Amino acid sequence: MRGYSIRKRVLVTGGAGFLGSHLVERLIARGDEVVCLDNLFTGIKQNIEHLLGHPRFEFIRHDVTNPISLEVDEIYNLACPASPVHYQHDPVQTIKTSVHGAINVLELARRLNVRVFQASTSEVYGDPVVHPQSEEYWGNVNPIGPRSCYDEGKRCAETLFFDYHRQYGIDIRIARIFNTYGPRMHPNDGRVISNFIVQALRGEDITIYGDGSQTRSFCFVDDMVEGFLRYMDVPGRVCPGPVNIGNPREFTIRQLAEMVIEMTGAKSRLINCPLPKDDPKQRQPNISRARELLDWAPKTEVEVGLRKTIDYFDKFLSTEDAG
Numbered sequence: 044m045r046g047y048s049i050r051k052r053v054l055v056t057g058g059a060g061f062l063g064s065h066l067v068e069r070l071i072a073r074g075d076e077v078v079c080l081d082n083l084f085t086g087i088k089q090n091i092e093h094l095l096g097h098p099r100f101e102f103i104r105h106d107v108t109n110p111i112s113l114e115v116d117e118i119y120n121l122a123c124p125a126s127p128v129h130y131q132h133d134p135v136q137t138i139k140t141s142v143h144g145a146i147n148v149l150e151l152a153r154r155l156n157v158r159v160f161q162a163s164t165s166e167v168y169g170d171p172v173v174h175p176q177s178e179e180y181w182g183n184v185n186p187i188g189p190r191s192c193y194d195e196g197k198r199c200a201e202t203l204f205f206d207y208h209r210q211y212g213i214d215i216r217i218a219r220i221f222n223t224y225g226p227r228m229h230p231n232d233g234r235v236i237s238n239f240i241v242q243a244l245r246g247e248d249i250t251i252y253g254d255g256s257q258t259r260s261f262c263f264v265d266d267m268v269e270g271f272l273r274y275m276d277v278p279g280r281v282c283p284g285p286v287n288i289g290n291p292r293e294f295t296i297r298q299l300a301e302m303v304i305e306m307t308g309a310k311s312r313l314i315n316c317p318l319p320k321d322d323p324k325q326r327q328p329n330i331s332r333a334r335e336l337l338d339w340a341p342k343t344e345v346e347v348g349l350r351k352t353i354d355y356f357d358k359f360l361s362t363e364d365a366g
């Protein structure tokens with residue numbers, strides 16, 4: 044680490060996105076200087092608008108598939124579209140973002156000799172045959188399906204991180220993020236929580252893909268970001284991970300739809316739509332490693348997190364309608 048900085052200068056790639064913007068806020072709040080690098084593919088300026096002009100915040104419009112030349116003390120690599128609708132829009136660009144992006148941030152970390160964090164995903168487990176998923180499980184991923192650009196891109200990024208760690212001694216942290224939700228999710232990104240809440244608030248039908256018996260475990264964004272920060276702050280070069288970060292409470296998609304209807308008081312009907320190809324049937328993190336290593340566990344009950352997210356979308360949609 045560069046010893047002469049009074050405060051840390053931190054690079055967050057994908058910092059204008061949903062998770063990135065919350066992370067940037069937390070870093071600024073604790074006194075760090077933040078360089079937010081984003082090509083605004085799925086991120087929006089609105090997410091970071093309130094920080095523009097802040098003396099410790101800098102925005103750089105840049106694509107991580109191109110080399111990055113900056114002076115920083117720490118790197119978080121979050122740049123990558125995360126929702127199936129977005130990452131399948133331009134699959135070649137998605138895999139390039141994961142793979143070339145990983146190489147570019149790792150080369151930067153190598154030149155500067157700084158710690159680097161990778162936002163990996165529960166998707167590395169694919170459609171898991173082991174349940175719940177612990178970090179030892181190698182996964183069940185289709186290498187040639189419509190989700191592969193994301194799943195295999197993220198798997199290859201993990202490989203690159205570990206190879207840079209073993210070959211060059213780079214200090215890496217790999218977090219396997221499970222489904223996360225909260226304010227600033229994009230209303231049109233097609234993810235289940237944003238879809239259901241927006242549909243309920245607009246009184247539209249709630250679209251359940253398949254019969255709704257597939258499961259997911261949902262973590263509130265504040266808990267997730269707390270996990271990132273704790274993980275990055277573990278001293279020494281001994282904990283490359285990967286570490287699962289997520290909320291182990293598991294719901295069927297139908298249960299989630301019913302909860303959203305109840306909490307919004309919507310009159311929406313539940314309708315069944317075709318299940319997308321390779322849609323994982325179940326997903327639940329084993330978070331023993333995060334508990335031990337980071338002393339971390341999610342604190343926000345889903346009912347509380349959903350309430351905050353519903354309130355956010357309610358406000359967002361009424362501003363949009365008024366505009």
Ligand code: NAD
Pocket residue numbers: 056057058059060061062063080081082083084085086087105106107108120121122123124125126140144162163164165220221222223224
């Ligand atoms: P998001 O789409 O809101 O944010 C991704 C950000 O990366 C956006 O601001 C986008 O503009 C930027 N980006 C995309 N391609 C880029 C490129 N080539 N160069 C520079 N910037 C680029 O998604 P999110 O939910 O905030 O996800 C952030 C990270 O966390 C992603 O890496 C994602 O894979 C990972 N993740 C998220 C979840 C989740 O549930 N939200 C789950 C698992 C993993």
Ligand code: UDP
Pocket residue numbers: 126127222233234235236238239250251252253257259296318319322323
């Ligand atoms: N899903 C759904 N209706 C929607 C959007 C998604 O039933 O309008 C389902 C989807 O098929 C999947 C689950 O909800 O089984 C989670 O989907 P999401 O896209 O949020 O995340 P991922 O599949 O990447 O976990």
